[in-house]
Amino acid sequence: MRTAIIGLGLIGGSIALDLRKRGFSDELIGVDKNIKNSEKALELGLVDRIAGLDEAIKISDLIILSVPVSIIVELLPYILSNMKKGAILTDVGSTKEAICKSVEDHPNRQCYVSSHPMAGTENSGPEAALVDLFNNKTCIICDIEKSNKKALNVIKKMYACLGMRIVYMEPAEHDLHTAYVSHLSHITSFALANAVLEKEQDSSAIFNLAGGGFESTARLGKSSPEMWAPIFNHNKENISEALDLYIKHISMFKKCIDENDSEGYIKLMRNANSIRRVLNNIPKIKKLITL
């Protein structure tokens, strides 16, 4: 299956690595408007060759769109209109409502599968691509009734090949849950990094003290603004609601500390501790599918 990956960053590059390793694609074509990324992806062997967008979408059997969500909504209709007959298209965007809406009335809609493989790191660009990044993680597929059987089967097979479990959601439901479980985490990290950077101007204290949990909590603060700004833009109502709830919770904590209410903050910590039961029981997939 000749596969085009449009956007050769962390996600696109990591998909390429695994599809090659597991024999899913005969030929991997890379597309990236940033020439340095294209050259790097070729040099790293992520793809077999680089092509322009128009060439790639005309000759590929499978097209994976892995660019910021603001570009996905622009390119999706164009690709659906211009890809070859029988080809299949998916995107990996972190929001789904605006993206699904952008092609809901497109005559070729059924050849597109709307998906979101939930994996990543705080790094970006082709150098950030990792083997097995998706292994044991969840891929959300939305609006399955709008895709044809063949398209759906190919995309499900592809994600199974990356080691992912597949979960189905409506786009609105996806955007609501990811606001809380993913987007909010990133904003808490950005804000933590900013607060500590404001206080610790010479940064030597951060060097010295980062062992105490700061590194993992602030890690996502390194994430790419180019990727995240369009996500905040697409999902602003849900994220704003999530931030309200979060600020309520952190303010409750502060109130207990200010009022010497140790029973109060112990209760809040005990409640938070039940996240252990949830995080420790995330299901694991035992066997990877190799084609």
Next chain:
Amino acid sequence: MRTAIIGLGLIGGSIALDLRKRGFSDELIGVDKNIKNSEKALELGLVDRIAGLDEAIKISDLIILSVPVSIIVELLPYILSNMKKGAILTDVGSTKEAICKSVEDHPNRQCYVSSHPMAGTENSGPEAALVDLFNNKTCIICDIEKSNKKALNVIKKMYACLGMRIVYMEPAEHDLHTAYVSHLSHITSFALANAVLEKEQDSSAIFNLAGGGFESTARLGKSSPEMWAPIFNHNKENISEALDLYIKHISMFKKCIDENDSEGYIKLMRNANSIRRVLNNIPKIKKLITL
């Protein structure tokens, strides 16, 4: 050197593992008022034998106090008054001002070194003990001028043996920096876990979506209230100030999102990104000292 470790949890147990592995102590005596912890520590081979507090402090050359900070301030004067002549005492508490104050006028003060090895995980108890937990991390030593040379040398040697770099600070300075770089991280994680648990009552969405950064950001939300409540109590002024600054930063982020000010939140993210330069340049210690 006969060493007593009082408090056989994550920190005490991990110190025991490394001191044994690197030949620092001839005999490791464990003390824990929780009999299950004592038995478990013995079963796991963390210590050679279990003793009562009074026996341990009478016969040991080196005493390491690794209990919650509220217990440290109670036990420190008692141990200093009752330990054998020439013995050395240290504590590993996460606050330093109240702890140092608790023994500032003690006639035996010079045999005590106030320290804080900055390492840990979200787990607790002897089963959580890890080899190499402290390797390449920082240990803060406070009020060095109040300890005698011999005590200081033994404690510095011990932390070097755990692979730690040593940094000196005044107790007040220590408590201020840790409020921002360590204590704040824990509170943001507790609040994140609580906000998400409130919204996602059936927890299946967390199972499915936790790949998106939530797991690392909420990890510290699993931390022990028994350990953390006394820290918040000791360091409440600094933590309250740190929370104010943090809430200011997260509210700025929310305001930009609510007002569609994408330039604003891009600027906040770019500022946060400079944490990469700091986190990626934390100095590493190349060689472990083995005695």
